[in-house]
Amino acid sequence: MLGTDDGMDMMNPDDLARAVKLLNGVRGLTAWGAHHSVGSLVSVEFGEPRTDDPARGRYGLFLYQTAWRWETDQEILMSSEDPPATLRETVPRLNSRTVTAVRVESPSLSARFDFDDGSRLRTFTIRTLAEDATEHWMMFLPDNRVFVAGPGGHWSIEAANQNNQPEVGR
Amino acid sequence: MTGQRDRIPSLYGTPVRRATVDDQNALTVEFGGSERAAVFTTIASAWRWETADRMIIASGDDHDAVVAALSDLPGQTLTGVRTQRPSAAALLSFDDDSVLLVFPVTSDGSEYWSVEFPDGWAFTAGPGTDAGWDGPDPADP
Numbered sequence: 001m002l003g004t005d006d007g008m009d010m011m012n013p014d015d016l017a018r019a020v021k022l023l024n025g026v027r028g029l030t031a032w033g034a035h036h037s038v039g040s041l042v043s044v045e046f047g048e049p050r051t052d053d054p055a056r057g058r059y060g061l062f063l064y065q066t067a068w069r070w071e072t073d074q075e076i077l078m079s080s081e082d083p084p085a086t087l088r089e090t091v092p093r094l095n096s097r098t099v100t101a102v103r104v105e106s107p108s109l110s111a112r113f114d115f116d117d118g119s120r121l122r123t124f125t126i127r128t129l130a131e132d133a134t135e136h137w138m139m140f141l142p143d144n145r146v147f148v149a150g151p152g153g154h155w156s157i158e159a160a161n162q163n164n165q166p167e168v169g170r
Numbered sequence: 171m172t173g174q175r176d177r178i179p180s181l182y183g184t185p186v187r188r189a190t191v192d193d194q195n196a197l198t199v200e201f202g203g204s205e206r207a208a209v210f211t212t213i214a215s216a217w218r219w220e221t222a223d224r225m226i227i228a229s230g231d232d233h234d235a236v237v238a239a240l241s242d243l244p245g246q247t248l249t250g251v252r253t254q255r256p257s258a259a260a261l262l263s264f265d266d267d268s269v270l271l272v273f274p275v276t277s278d279g280s281e282y283w284s285v286e287f288p289d290g291w292a293f294t295a296g297p298g299t300d301a302g303w304d305g306p307d308p309a310d311p
Contacts, residue, residue, distance in 0.1 A: 067216040069257060069274065071256060075298070076257055076274070081214065081275040107222075108218060124218070124275075126228045128226065132232075153225055
């Protein structure tokens with residue numbers, strides 16, 4: 001689905017700024033359940049477990065068809081094309097870090113998530129074609145909606161459902 | 171080593187003469203006029219070519235679409251190269267205000283990208299936070 005409710009226009013940079021404000025509701029919340037599944041797919045929960053689904057947090061980040069890297073000012077901690085064994089071991093180290101800011105670039109929708117230890121998780125959009133129908137990343141919101149970055153330069157805020165929920169780490 | 175410092179800035183003002191990808195969409199950009207001045211190559215990096223308001227093409231796109239889009243890169247003139255620490259992510263800017271963004275995607279010991287010159291000198295970014303110049307192989311005639 002392309003488009004948003006709330007009357008937001010996905011091609012309007014001002015509205016993307018409004019959407020990013022929604023995403024920044026995750027500021028001050030701590031990561032848990034960070035999980036690598038297959039390929040470079042990663043999910044991370046933030047905030048208290050939901051009463052209706054305790055395996056998920058108030059917010060949930062899902063890195064899907066995007067390149068990404070976790071780094072500090074001094075070193076690269078992990079990257080999306082690292083070997084699966086490395087990702088399985090390193091992704092859970094995101095847990096217990098608190099988000100301090102979320103930024104989203106236009107037109108790529110590449111994102112940067114800053115943490116309280118000075119590290120940051122950056123995504124890098126690698127699929128530009130809207131007809132690919134491939135999302136880059138998603139952020140699940142507390143009100144059962146999800147911000148979807150992609151396909152291409154499109155973004156949307158839509159109802160969260162079983163089709164767009166990632167597998168969560170147990 | 172220090173003597174090589176100005177070699178990449180010396181390419182500013184040089185046009186792209188050829189841009190190609192392999193079957194994995196690893197990118198090679200040749201700079202120069204009638205003669206090749208340098209070759210930029212992505213290794214373990216994703217890349218994206220974009221303007222301020224539009225993504226043109228990227229490494230994860232369909233190969234045929236990438237090949238078609240890159241046909242517009244030759245003729246663009248390089249106006250700057252910036253790199254970011256610690257990742258060695260790079261940004262190449264062109265005179266039409268488009269930029270080529272290069273994003274390293276491994277931390278397992280791979281090199282990320284390089285710029286090679288016809289005299290055998292090459293700048294290589296990666297692995298990790300390593301980056302530097304290598305001279306011509308003395309074994310090469």
